[in-house]
Amino acid sequence: MAERFDEDSLRAVGVRIDAEHPEGIIFDPHQPQLRVTDLAAVRGDGIFETMLVKDGHVRKFPAHLERLQRSAKITGIGIPPAESWQAAVARGLDEFRTRSGLPEELSIRLTASRGVDGEPASEDSSFAGTYWVLLTPVPESVQASRGAAISVTLLDRGYDAAAAERAPWLLLGAKTLSYAVNMAALRWAKEHGHDDVIFTSSDGQVLEGPISTVLLGSRDGNGQVHLHTPSPEVGILPGTTQATIYRAAEAAGWTTSAGPVTVAELKQAQFLWLTGSVKLVSPIAQVDELEFTTDPEITHKLLEFLSQEG
Amino acid sequence: MAERFDEDSLRAVGVRIDAEHPEGIIFDPHQPQLRVTDLAAVRGDGIFETMLVKDGHVRKFPAHLERLQRSAKITGIGIPPAESWQAAVARGLDEFRTRSGLPEELSIRLTASRGVDGEPASEDSSFAGTYWVLLTPVPESVQASRGAAISVTLLDRGYDAAAAERAPWLLLGAKTLSYAVNMAALRWAKEHGHDDVIFTSSDGQVLEGPISTVLLGSRDGNGQVHLHTPSPEVGILPGTTQATIYRAAEAAGWTTSAGPVTVAELKQAQFLWLTGSVKLVSPIAQVDELEFTTDPEITHKLLEFLSQEG
Structure with missing residues (x-):
């Protein structure tokens, strides 16, 4: 179930992926989401990709997923399957559509951290870390x-x-x-x-x-x-x-x-x-x-x- | 005011420092504390120090604060004054004393991130980022x-x-x-x-x-x-x-x-x-x-x- 957003929060939408939500669950990126013991914040120990969405279409999604998998292999970080990322991105786009309409352009960041130090989130290595998708409208100045x-x-x-x-x-x-x-x-x-x-x-x-x-x-x-x-x-x-x-x-x-x-x-x-x-x-x-x-x-x-x- | 802890949480204590709490405010490190847009988690853009507390005494506190200031200068990250860190550490130690007794040894990590991307937490550059102290008992295996x-x-x-x-x-x-x-x-x-x-x-x-x-x-x-x-x-x-x-x-x-x-x-x-x-x-x-x-x-x-x- 989606958490409540204040109007201001529509600037960005977050989607967390975990073993219980392999297709993602919406969160408000303006609220705390990560523990300070998450290795992303402790040691920059995670990987990411940034993609562009134009008129609702994610550009080069397969190439970004492939490179994320390459980064995952090099760093030894387990990541959810491609379908999870795809479902989470779709969920995030739907959230925009439902709540404020889809902006012409969004930047989408996929992030996978090694997870909380010493506490794997799941026994399944594909979900042992912390995973989220962040969707943010591209500022007009960048466009x-x-x-x-x-x-x-x-x-x-x-x-x-x-x-x-x-x-x-x-x-x-x-x-x-x-x-x-x-x-x-x-x-x-x-x-x-x-x-x-x-x-x-x-x-x-x-x-x-x-x-x-x-x-x-x-x-x-x-x-x-x-x-x-x-x-x-x-x-x-x-x-x-x-x-x-x-x-x-x-x-x-x-x-x-x-x-x-x-x-x-x-x-x-x-x-x-x-x-x-x-x-x-x-x-x-x-x-x-x-x-x-x-x-x-x-x-x-x-x-x-x-x-x-x- | 301190948040409530479950008993399990006494494994670690967090103290956040911000402009409104220059002497620190206790938080439960087992609960989310950071936004996913915090630059610590986005790009490993922050600095830290790890210190040892033995029998309630923080070892080499001045040397660690000095090195944190050196890191802050090199990276251009504003950090709270030494007194803030000292007060926050004292508050964290007190939390242990009050709740479960002080372990013989604690490891204390001081972390300063550049803060939330594009949203300084304060106009005062010494409090513009995200700052926290994490106190964790040193495992017996390490000792x-x-x-x-x-x-x-x-x-x-x-x-x-x-x-x-x-x-x-x-x-x-x-x-x-x-x-x-x-x-x-x-x-x-x-x-x-x-x-x-x-x-x-x-x-x-x-x-x-x-x-x-x-x-x-x-x-x-x-x-x-x-x-x-x-x-x-x-x-x-x-x-x-x-x-x-x-x-x-x-x-x-x-x-x-x-x-x-x-x-x-x-x-x-x-x-x-x-x-x-x-x-x-x-x-x-x-x-x-x-x-x-x-x-x-x-x-x-x-x-x-x-x-x-x-």
Whole structure:
């Protein structure tokens, strides 16, 4: 049974998943929901995904569930089956529909924590942790900022590009809740007059943004567009937005590739973007002191590729 | 006013600090206390300290508050003044005294999160986040394990020793809630037959344990003991337990030093320990395949140094 909401709470809807509610149960995210002994809050020991809902359709839901499962495997956190997440998301969307109408856009965050320290919530490892879905309307400012040119700063992530393969305990391929460094890097960028960050490895490889994927592009004399992105082997997340763009771009006759990108190569790129599930596509007009041309036509096309999918 | 506890809950006591309760208010840690939008749970965006209470006395309280302030400064998280934390801890201890009697030993965790995303709890930056103290009896198994020899594995932390100085956004000197990697390293160690971990830098420097400080020791022909520890410049936390040991050791006529330690030097050490606030002192009998002699007399003395302080 749904708890009562005050009107204000319709800004966000929460859905908890547990062994007794494998299809989710609504909660008010403005009320306390987690114990302070939950490992999400104790040690950032959990994993997550963020997805976009546009006009009631969840974009790239299978890709996000797949990446959540990948994070779960790397971290050894048991998670509910895909059907549970799907049912919980559907329940959350219904709650919006019933109570205030569905906003044009929602951001949905799936979170799985390892659970309460020393007290598994269930003997079934798929429900031993703490699981919730949070649905939040996408602010108009975020919607309006899509496709707008940004300035980024290159920041050293501290790791070399081989660390992921050498040291699996660094969890480099998992999207964990331990994001304090990602947030600190974004704060650093803003304090230094930039909008976002591109992380580099200590040995000069381009990695990813704190919450985005890096995309390089070029257009030859015949107007043929080629896209390139750093490959996940360097210890970064496989980008679900970049993957969707690639599928549509290839269908449109563009060429694509993934592989190592050095900082020098980044600086010589013709066009650059950051891509992400909610902000979608941000053309980069500046990397530290270096200015870049943006190509509104390609950017528009990239946004179109993403809207085709949903 | 204190909330009601069921008897079971006396296993732990929580004290929340906020602008309206600068001296803390008791809560039941077995009940939900945090919103899912609290940045502690969203992104491991907070800081903490763990302290030991023995016979009602909080050990090294000033050193822990100092280190919490250091973490707060590095991360830009506002925290309540020292008096608030002191009052909240006193309130938590009183709660134990009143309700079930004070256990011989308690572990106390101070946690400060950046607060609820986009909704500061107070205009006063010292109370803008979410703050709580958690008091938990120390399990007998932990008490019994003190001074017992352990086996550790060396694991690469991925960073080189200069990363901390070069890249402040990595927050390497702060004790943040983003501890997923520390926990993953400990799980890795246990899966491979070890009790604990010593992190090394990618360029071969000895760093620290995931939740402890590394201590090297030697005894010369005259019985003179010398202690050595890696210095914080390599991006590790200053050890409060190690600092207490050093003060007492120097007073006892031992010599001490801090500085870089290579993996080769670690392997040639005469004696090794991990030190921490709750487990105190663990002599190391094995580093991966390499066996070490332990010196029960020195270990006993180290434990004695720590008990002098409280």
